[in-house]
Amino acid sequence: MDIRIKIGIRLKELRNEKGLSQEKFSFICELDRTYIASIEQGKRNVSIANIEKIAKALDMSVYQFFKSDLFK
């Protein structure tokens, strides 16, 4: 599976666990809502700086973000 798809699945899963809408989440991580949407659609080759922003907005470390069978 393409890594971009995996990132999208993981983000959606974690965002939903937090009970956050894309809109609320994008506000917290200071990224555009359409950008968050396209990440979740597996369309983005996200940079590590944005992964870090996303992880922080999810109250987790970058290590925890990647701690999923998707990335093992």
Added chain:
Amino acid sequence: MDIRIKIGIRLKELRNEKGLSQEKFSFICELDRTYIASIEQGKRNVSIANIEKIAKALDMSVYQFFKSDLFK
């Protein structure tokens, strides 16, 4: 510490553990040697697709790449 610095430290550490020069390593992961050098200098906001290439060249998963106190 900036995430780009952390990525650089981690890559250099793992590449050295493998006993690979930057030149040999860049050949294995099909990325330019100067690009690898600048990642190790903490200058690059690396994309997840390139992190995956780097992890594969190190014979590890993306999860294992981030399994370091640097990212916890």
